[in-house]
Amino acid sequence: MVFLSTTLTEEQIRRAEEFHGHWCPGLAWGLRAAEWALREVGCAGDEDVVTVAETDMCGVDALQVLLSCTAGKGNLLIRNRGKVAFSFYRRGDGVSLRLVARTLPDPAEEETRTLRENPCRTAEQEARLGELRAARARRILELPLEELFERKETTEPVPPVAPMEPSVVCAACGEKVMETHARLRRGRVLCEACFETEMPRK
Template sequence: MGSKIPEEKLKALIAFHGHWCPGLATGIKISEVVLDELGRTTDEEIVAVAETDNCAVDAIQFLTGCTVGKGNMIVKDLGKSAFSFYRRSDGKSLRIVSRPDAARGGGEEYRTLQEKSNEGALTPEESERFEALRRERSARILESEPESLFIIGEPLVPAPPFAPMKRSVLCDACGESVMETKARLCDGRVLCLACFERLVPRP
């Protein structure tokens, strides 16, 4: 594999994610840039904001140390292959956006089979062909220079604050604990978001 990341670590990443695909390869290349420019985080020294929830997010979490559970990977699914990274110690930051031609990628045959796959309509032969094309595309991404895949610039917004640690309150509808900053107050009752959306009619 054409990556700066050790092969054993890449194998562990693929096992963690569950399969090898172009999205994971994209996340590996993004992580290479981040590791070169900002280093690896062990706690919350670096925070990431992902504008998608695709496979690349798993690679970035695994390789950079920015994770959802730790609070320094924030996923805002805007449907864009774009990621911002901030190093808190000195304010250094960068935003990595997939180039339109790279994000589209794969060629006409690939895109046709992708659409059929999304619909669950692939024949066994087409499924085998699509998997081969996915492997080829993943390998090409991994062997590419980051500059050919991404536009690298400054983030559009400031670094997010540290992950909040707020007290929990009880939802008056379901009785479950919810972080107070995620609760809603309606007609004098404290509601979790799930109960609020279930009980309060939308206009």
């Protein structure tokens, strides 16, 4: 594969595809966002780099692979606002940026939508849909980053390091819950699930 614009290696692209499970335009968007982030904030050695994704689409997996930002480490936060937008922070020196996807015209958009929304696609239609998706993903990799994203300043402060809080036992189910997620009802400590069950609904 030869891509005209991206500086990502075939190995980086392959690792992201393997992690995600398939190749698609959404993953390509995430790869290019990660590419820009690598250029400005670098890769998370541990938790120094933080990613805030305003979507839960396929591209988030590329960010995990290339930037080493994960939910388990607390440096990947998904605040799903339905936008293809990502904020990146480097805690060490406060460097940050926000990338918002630009509208990318797609001459095959109507055909792609029709095929995608058809639950009874034939083998030929399935193959055609794959071709269209692969072509769009390739175009995303080929275009300059500045044509794909608008770079903005971040609108929120650097997210804090994931807290390590003690656990308490829910009085209803007996399961442990982090203290900061516990609720108090009539003198009893409850987990959120039990609290919602016991609360009278109006």
